[in-house]
Amino acid sequence: DPQLNPNYCFENFIEGDCNRLARSAGYAVAAKPGGTSFNPLMLYGGVGLxxxxxxxxxGNEIKRSNPDKLVIYVSCEKFCQQFVDSLKNNTINDFVNFYQAMDVxxxxxxHNFAGKEKTQDIFFHVFNHLHQSGKQIILTSDKAPKDLSGLEERLLSRFKWGLSAxxxxxxxxxxxxxxxxxxxxDGIELPVEVIEYVAHNIDNNVRELEGAMVSLLAQATLNKKEIDLGLAKSMLKNFIKNTSREISMEYIQKLVCEYFEVPAEMVKSKxxxxxxxxxxxxxMYLAKSLTKTSLKSIGQFFGGRDHSTVIYACQTVEDLIDTDKKFKTYVQDIQKKLKMS
Ligand code: ADP
Ligand code: MG
Incomplete structure (x- = not known):
């Protein structure tokens, strides 16, 4: 299947809390296509995740263990385009039959189905046919089915049938x-602090994370330089300025705890x-002043505390900044470090 890219496999899909359910559901589906209750399996989330x-x-895993199975990967956009073409060429039956013959x-x-009523209609029939024959359907979307707009209710209700992860x-x-x-x-060795620096600073999506690394490697090669932390910092300055939206609470936690030499996980404890x-x-004070996070989410992040605790913390820190010179210096030092990143 030329549509499947062999580089996208489970082996190089790193597992974390961020994807554990989706990954294991995907694995279950790959082991028993059409044979689990995860049908359809809907994977949703933001860009580059x-x-x-x-x-x-x-798809690759299914092909590997069942080479005879017909697996088709198609973007929704391409499917819509093919539908329009088949209308034009009077080949609508071929189009439908092709998809209905698939195993997966x-x-x-x-989400790109939004507003395309006729294509949704066709896909509704393809979906029903495949589902009734015990064939596996895997979908991706930028939002959970309940939050998708512009899709017909009967199609949406089917998207909710299986598992959304x-x-x-x-x-x-x-x-x-x-x-x-x-x-x-890629057979490239880099000092761990360079990897840590990039991972710290590019914290909104994996595609940008990889992009930053590629850009760093390319610049270093062009300039025939070894990559160390200093070089990484100077080379990625612009990249980071243009892509990172804001300092993360994770990073605040790390820097504050490093500064005071306390174990990072302790701030979340009781x-x-x-x-x-x-x-x-x-x-908490820095999270409130340097990020756009709500008081509620800040409290949540720092050990499941409520928003009044955050307000109290901010008040306490502000009072101390006003009355305690040493304390003020601490906070300023940390702020400086955070902004340097
Ligand atoms: P999306 O389709 O959600 O926009 P992609 O699947 O295109 O995102 O992923 C963007 C890039 O990030 C790809 O190069 C992909 O290989 C990589 N990537 C995303 N998540 C992981 C992960 N958990 N492990 C390894 N690489 C990942
Ligand atoms: Mg994608």
Missing amino acids: GKTHLAQAI IIMDDV DLQVPDLETRMAILKKKMYT TRKREIVQARQIS
Whole structure:
């Protein structure tokens, strides 16, 4: 199947909290296409989070263990285009028969069906035919079925039949693992602090993460330079400025805890030890002043606390900044470090 890209496999799809359910559901479907209750399997999430990779990995895995199975991967856009062409050429039956003969259909980015009533109509019939014959349907979308707009209710209700699993932004550890794996595959060795630097600073999607690394490698090759942390910092400055939307709470937590030499996970714990409480309150204060996160989400992030705790923390930090010179210096130092990144 030329439509399947063999580079998108399970082997190089790094697992993390961000994708655990989607990945294991995908794996189950790959092992027993049409034979699980995950039909359709809907993978949804934002741009560059691995929907296409995972959907293709399922297809590749099915082909690997059942070479005879007919697996088709098609983007929703292409499907719509093919439909229009078949109308023009009077080959609508061929078009429908082709898809209805498949054992597995993987349709990418079904949010693109929005507004295309006639194509949705055709796909509705294809869907029903395949589903009734126990064939596997895998869909991807930028939103959960309940949040999709512009799609017909009867199609949407079918999209909700099986399992919807989301792909979220990977946490720092997973981002590092993704970069390490990629460097390993490409046979490139990089100092771990370079990988950590890139993973810290590109924290909104995997495609940009990979893009930053590619750009860094390309520039270093052109300039015939070894990549160390200093070079990475200077080369990626612009890339990061243009892509990172804001400092993450994760990064605030890390820097604050490094600064006060306390274990990072402690700020999320229940402990009331003085230095931990201080690190926690400063982290909350910085999260409020440097990110657009709501008080509720800040409280949630720092150990499931409620928003009044965050307000109290911010008040305490502001009071201390006004009255305690040393404390003020601490906070300013950390702010400087955060902004340098
Ligand atoms: P989407 O379809 O959600 O926009 P893609 O599947 O195209 O995203 O992924 C973007 C890039 O990120 C691809 O190169 C993909 O291989 C990579 N990627 C995403 N998630 C992972 C992961 N968990 N492990 C390894 N690579 C990943
Ligand atoms: Mg995609």
